[in-house]
Amino acid sequence: MQSTQETFGYQKASREKRDEGVQRVFSSVAKRYDIMNDLMSGGLHRLWKARLLSEVPKKADLKALDVAGGTGDIAFRIHEKTGSPNITVCDRNPEMLAEGRTRALNKGITNMTWQEEDAQALSFADNSFDLYTISFGLRNVTLLLQALKEAHRVLKIGGKFMCLEFSPELSPSGLQKVYDAYSFGIIPRVGGMVTGDAAAYQYLAESIRVFPKPEALATLMREAGFSCVRYETMTFGTVALHICHKI
Numbered sequence: 001m002q003s004t005q006e007t008f009g010y011q012k013a014s015r016e017k018r019d020e021g022v023q024r025v026f027s028s029v030a031k032r033y034d035i036m037n038d039l040m041s042g043g044l045h046r047l048w049k050a051r052l053l054s055e056v057p058k059k060a061d062l063k064a065l066d067v068a069g070g071t072g073d074i075a076f077r078i079h080e081k082t083g084s085p086n087i088t089v090c091d092r093n094p095e096m097l098a099e100g101r102t103r104a105l106n107k108g109i110t111n112m113t114w115q116e117e118d119a120q121a122l123s124f125a126d127n128s129f130d131l132y133t134i135s136f137g138l139r140n141v142t143l144l145l146q147a148l149k150e151a152h153r154v155l156k157i158g159g160k161f162m163c164l165e166f167s168p169e170l171s172p173s174g175l176q177k178v179y180d181a182y183s184f185g186i187i188p189r190v191g192g193m194v195t196g197d198a199a200a201y202q203y204l205a206e207s208i209r210v211f212p213k214p215e216a217l218a219t220l221m222r223e224a225g226f227s228c229v230r231y232e233t234m235t236f237g238t239v240a241l242h243i244c245h246k247i
Contacts, residue, residue, distance in 0.1 A: 069100070148224035
């Protein structure tokens with residue numbers, strides 16, 4: 001199965017060019033990233049994330065890894081729910097991580113680990129974490145299957161993998177034209193006004209359309225070694241939450 005994303009949005013790109021492009025996007029929008037999440041989703045991202053958090057085990061000693069977690073949004077929620085001091089946030093982009101560290105200090109959270117990491121080649125030892133989360137970050141990874149195999153590797157036996165991601169498949173299909181008009185007509189304009197970089201949000205809209213559909217992504221997770229793979233879609237199929245385990 002095809003597991004390499006060889007486009008940067010709709011443009012053909014080598015792995016190196018794609019990775020460079022993704023880095024430029026997130027360096028550009030880091031300081032306004034969370035504000036744009038609220039504006040783009042009308043606040044719905046909070047409900048989607050709450051659904052993910054409802055599946056997080058409430059264990060005070062939980063060892064959790066949040067990948068592509070730059071600004072700390074998911075990690076802070078996990079910390080609030082569990083109180084665990086064993087939460088690691090990793091991201092390839094140093095500007096996103098810097099924003100997350102600043103937010104953590106502002107919240108008085110000093111026991112969280114922040115590391116610059118590539119989801120396709122994590123530095124962590126095998127069987128290190130109870131939980132691996134990635135939210136709206138997997139579609140920015142070039143080698144999808146490799147990233148999923150890395151997630152499987154670093155999880156402990158019995159560990160849980162959760163991926164929250166936009167989906168290209170809406171239901172009912174009649175909403176697609178409205179969704180496309182919003183994604184390509186409004187979001188880049190708002191992104192340009194808020195962050196000064198409309199092109200970054202054009203890429204983000206395009207990246208959703210070229211990402212695998214939920215069932216195809218579930219198949220990749222099984223290929224990576226995960227078991228008990230399940231997923232659910234939310235808000236007319238605009239978002240999918242995949243959950244699976246390392247058995």
